[in-house]
Amino acid sequence: MPTFCRGVRSQLTSILALPQAHADKNADRWFTYLFDTSLRHNCGYSGPTPYWDWSRDHADLFGSPVFEDSPEYGLGGTGDCGSSPNADCTVATGAFSGSTGNFELAWPIPHALRRNLTLITGWYPNELPQNRTLGPEFVRNSTEQTTGDFFRFQRAMTLLHNHVHNFVGGDLAGDCPKALPEGDCQGMAESFTPNDPLFWLHHAQLDRLWNKWQRHHPSNFAAFSGLPFTPHNMTDPRYDPGAHADHQMTFDVQSVPVAPREVFDTQSWPLCYRYADDQE
Numbered sequence: 072m073p074t075f076c077r078g079v080r081s082q083l084t085s086i087l088a089l090p091q092a093h094a095d096k097n098a099d100r101w102f103t104y105l106f107d108t109s110l111r112h113n114c115g116y117s118g119p120t121p122y123w124d125w126s127r128d129h130a131d132l133f134g135s136p137v138f139e140d141s142p143e144y145g146l147g148g149t150g151d152c153g154s155s156p157n158a159d160c161t162v163a164t165g166a167f168s169g170s171t172g173n174f175e176l177a178w179p180i181p182h183a184l185r186r187n188l189t190l191i192t193g194w195y196p197n198e199l200p201q202n203r204t205l206g207p208e209f210v211r212n213s214t215e216q217t218t219g220d221f222f223r224f225q226r227a228m229t230l231l232h233n234h235v236h237n238f239v240g241g242d243l244a245g246d247c248p249k250a251l252p253e254g255d256c257q258g259m260a261e262s263f264t265p266n267d268p269l270f271w272l273h274h275a276q277l278d279r280l281w282n283k284w285q286r287h288h289p290s291n292f293a294a295f296s297g298l299p300f301t302p303h304n305m306t307d308p309r310y311d312p313g314a315h316a317d318h319q320m321t322f323d324v325q326s327v328p329v330a331p332r333e334v335f336d337t338q339s340w341p342l343c344y345r346y347a348d349d350q351e
């Protein structure tokens with residue numbers, strides 16, 4: 072499945088220059104779309120856009136087929152984090168294995184893909200174990216019990232979002248490469264989480280859930296507010312009371328700004344895609 076494509080890396084880095092892109096649903100949709108478009112234009116990719124429905128694998132996340140060892144279709148498993156002092160969780164199996172030499176990451180320093188699969192419990196107080204939160208029940212409640220309330224839906228998605236990043240660890244969790252002094256990574260973690268190709272499968276899944284929520288009830292479809300994680304804290308720099316459906320989001324120097332309203336409907340221009348399990 073994954074074909075190595077030179078040039079995408081640099082494109083990606085420029086798409087990535089925006090921390091905001093990681094924070095909310097519509098930015099996510101456009102961001103994933105830009106990456107997908109780049110794969111098609113620059114690499115000639117013409118297949119479907121994959122997503123990882125981790126809720127199906129929640130009972131045994133470690134055994135999920137996405138982590139298979141096959142160099143042809145497997146994304147590889149966890150890395151070696153402890154066999155020697157230099158071990159840096161480098162992924163040694165699957166298509167992106169460091170040993171194949173055809174997948175080298177450039178940012179924040181040249182390094183091989185890293186993962187450190189770890190099931191975290193008690194990350195937040197009074198919280199269910201990570202793998203239960205990622206299960207179908209929580210997902211169903213999030214999409215079906217939050218009608219008309221974008222903020223509550225967004226909060227549930229943020230929790231799911233963070234859990235997967237943290238479970239996979241390594242690049243996806245923004246762990247600093249060992250070869251770089253910890254201080255040099257300060258504030259940069261988010262900028263290299265997309266190093267792991269799994270990033271796109273995870274974000275496509277979140278986009279799919281937003282789409283599901285939008286179609287669950289008419290009052291959800293265009294429900295959007297720019298409020299991020301902490302609405303009670305007005306000093307949070309991520310709090311943007313001015314954000315609304317027509318607010319132009321700028322991404323990078325290469326792409327035109329886009330307003331949330333333009334990406335509400337995945338099935339119309341400019342997006343034009345449909346999820347395989349969408350109702351006609």
Ligand SMILES: [Cu+2]
Pocket residue numbers: 093232236264274
């Ligand atoms: Cu993310």
